[in-house]
Amino acid sequence: MPHPPHSSGEKLSxxxxxxxxxxxxxxxxxxATLDCIAEFGIQGATVRQIxxxxxxxxxxxxxxxxxxxxxxxxxxxxxxxxxxxxxxEAANSAGTAKQRLGxxxxxxxxxxxxxPRMLSLWAAFIGHIRHDPTFAAIHRENYTAILTAxxxxxxxxxIENNRPEEVARCHHHTVALTGLLDxxxxxxxxxxxxxxxxxxxxxxxxxxxxxxxLKSGDLSVQTDDTQGADGIPPADPLKKxx
Amino acid sequence: MPHPPHSSGEKLSxxxxxxxxxxxxxxxxxxATLDCIAEFGIQGATVRQIxxxxxxxxxxxxxxxxxxxxxxxxxxxxxxxxxxxxxxEAANSAGTAKQRLGxxxxxxxxxxxxxPRMLSLWAAFIGHIRHDPTFAAIHRENYTAILTAxxxxxxxxxIENNRPEEVARCHHHTVALTGLLDxxxxxxxxxxxxxxxxxxxxxxxxxxxxxxxLKSGDLSVQTDDTQGADGIPPADPLKKxx
DNA sequence: TGGCTTATTATACGCTTGAGTAATTTTTGG
DNA sequence: CCAAAAATTACTCAAGCGTATAATAAGCCA
Numbered sequence: 001m002p003h004p005p006h007s008s009g010e011k012l013s014x015x016x017x018x019x020x021x022x023x024x025x026x027x028x029x030x031x032a033t034l035d036c037i038a039e040f041g042i043q044g045a046t047v048r049q050i051x052x053x054x055x056x057x058x059x060x061x062x063x064x065x066x067x068x069x070x071x072x073x074x075x076x077x078x079x080x081x082x083x084x085x086x087x088x089e090a091a092n093s094a095g096t097a098k099q100r101l102g103x104x105x106x107x108x109x110x111x112x113x114x115x116p117r118m119l120s121l122w123a124a125f126i127g128h129i130r131h132d133p134t135f136a137a138i139h140r141e142n143y144t145a146i147l148t149a150x151x152x153x154x155x156x157x158x159i160e161n162n163r164p165e166e167v168a169r170c171h172h173h174t175v176a177l178t179g180l181l182d183x184x185x186x187x188x189x190x191x192x193x194x195x196x197x198x199x200x201x202x203x204x205x206x207x208x209x210x211x212x213x214l215k216s217g218d219l220s221v222q223t224d225d226t227q228g229a230d231g232i233p234p235a236d237p238l239k240k241x242x
Numbered sequence: 243m244p245h246p247p248h249s250s251g252e253k254l255s256x257x258x259x260x261x262x263x264x265x266x267x268x269x270x271x272x273x274a275t276l277d278c279i280a281e282f283g284i285q286g287a288t289v290r291q292i293x294x295x296x297x298x299x300x301x302x303x304x305x306x307x308x309x310x311x312x313x314x315x316x317x318x319x320x321x322x323x324x325x326x327x328x329x330x331e332a333a334n335s336a337g338t339a340k341q342r343l344g345x346x347x348x349x350x351x352x353x354x355x356x357x358p359r360m361l362s363l364w365a366a367f368i369g370h371i372r373h374d375p376t377f378a379a380i381h382r383e384n385y386t387a388i389l390t391a392x393x394x395x396x397x398x399x400x401i402e403n404n405r406p407e408e409v410a411r412c413h414h415h416t417v418a419l420t421g422l423l424d425x426x427x428x429x430x431x432x433x434x435x436x437x438x439x440x441x442x443x444x445x446x447x448x449x450x451x452x453x454x455x456l457k458s459g460d461l462s463v464q465t466d467d468t469q470g471a472d473g474i475p476p477a478d479p480l481k482k483x484x
Numbered sequence: 485t486g487g488c489t490t491a492t493t494a495t496a497c498g499c500t501t502g503a504g505t506a507a508t509t510t511t512t513g514g
Numbered sequence: 515c516c517a518a519a520a521a522t523t524a525c526t527c528a529a530g531c532g533t534a535t536a537a538t539a540a541g542c543c544a
Binding site for chain 2: 040041042043116119120122123124126127128129130131139140143172175176178179180181182183184186187190191195200203206207210211213
Binding site for chain 2: 520521522523524
């Protein structure tokens with residue numbers, strides 16, 4: 001039994017608004033959702049808060065999404081894409097396998113991935129994975145995609161470097177490297193103040209080189225100019241401020 | 243203006259209850275809190291739900307904790323202790339540094355740590371770290387404790403193995419190993435169905451050996467009997483079910 | 485320009501939450 | 515056995531939640 005918004009007669013001024021296109025408005029709402037989760041946590045990401053952040057009123061959300069959950073799923077999809085697209089593009093880019101592997105590692109340390117916001121978002125969504133099959137599917141899809149991309153890349157790399165005997169161990173190398181890179185990402189986003197700028201990136205390069213049995217600097221020193229000059233200092237600037 | 247629980251006369255049977263000691267009841271409530279977070283997510287961990295899980299009624303919670311937040315903090319403290327205590331005890335245990343390092347790695351793959359519940363709990367609390375200084379302090383405390391324990395262990399290890407030149411790089415090794423182990427923990431708890439029993443543990447041993455420049459099997463083959471016989475098969479049972 | 489579609493606002497609804505109060509009943513230690 | 519304290523019961527309360535619906539304004543097309 002709906003009630004009239006105001007009893008009668010009174011003329012109230014409504015706020016003016018912009019009539020946006022569907023894709024534009026959806027993207028705004030998704031961005032606002034991610035903003036709110038990162039800033040206030042999953043608890044603070046309420047429909048009203050998200051709407052306020054997007055500069056609209058709450059009711060509008062249901063014009064673009066069937067429910068709040070559906071909007072959250074769309075936001076999760078976008079966030080995961082932002083996390084993995086750079087690495088996957090690097091793996092499938094042009095150049096030698098060695099160069100692509102270097103770019104793959106670099107992608108894990110790009111500003112958008114290392115952003116502390118990302119950990120908050122990632123953790124907030126993890127809780128949904130175990131209970132909501134849709135979230136589980138989105139996660140699994142992205143995870144296997146990046147595993148596959150890296151494994152194919154490593155296969156190319158070993159063939160390129162005349163080490164065919166390592167091809168059989170590609171999967172193990174893939175899991176180990178993924179673990180290492182993910183773990184360093186955790187440390188970077190979770191305790192960023194404990195590490196110097198570029199320290200973890202340099203460590204990632206050296207550790208991957210060691211795990212793959214390469215000489216130090218083999219990966220980080222690129223022959224083309226796409227990376228700019230960021231050589232790894234051979235000396236160790238020991239940093240301890242626990 | 244309080245009302246009497248029931249108007250008059252009627253004799254209602256109350257549920258019998260157990261009069262627990264303060265510490266016992268607090269532990270029950272903390273365990274119930276963790277159960278609810280792991281099972282229903284941080285959203286479903288309401289005061290009423292937690293009380294039901296603990297087998298008490300809601301009002302009792304405020305007899306033991308000043309607020310729900312304080313109970314959550316206590317739960318986080320207990321959860322983090324469960325995660326790190328095994329590793330730290332291993333690092334500080336008796337035996338050679340090599341043995342202790344092996345136990346340290348093993349601790350990361352104990353059933354209680356690998357339990358998928360742990361990831362849900364860990365992720366649920368991460369969201370609080372950035373906003374609540376108390377949670378941030380608890381996290382930082384545990385993180386630095388395990389970093390310190392591992393770094394000291396590695397120092398002992400390099401000295402024990404007559405490699406004093408590596409002592410200067412202990413911190414780097416510590417961060418790399420922590421990243422690797424944390425990352426493999428992530429993969430184990432997040433996509434446990436993709437890996438065979440013990441596969442990630444064996445991978446952890448081999449990767450650590452490689453990162454530290456040891457021969458394959460150096461760490462996993464223990465001279466004492468505390469570990470039981472779990473030799474790492476030299477052949478690679480390649481597993482691919484993506 | 486004027487009408488029509490619909491994106492958007494504004495408001496209301498039903499429900500749950502965390503927190504609080506006070507009286508009552510049960511357990512248990514001294 | 516008795517008194518102190520633990521625990522239950524049964525409410526209130528304000529705030530917040532996601533959702534639903536009616537009124538309104540914006541902008542496109544005839």
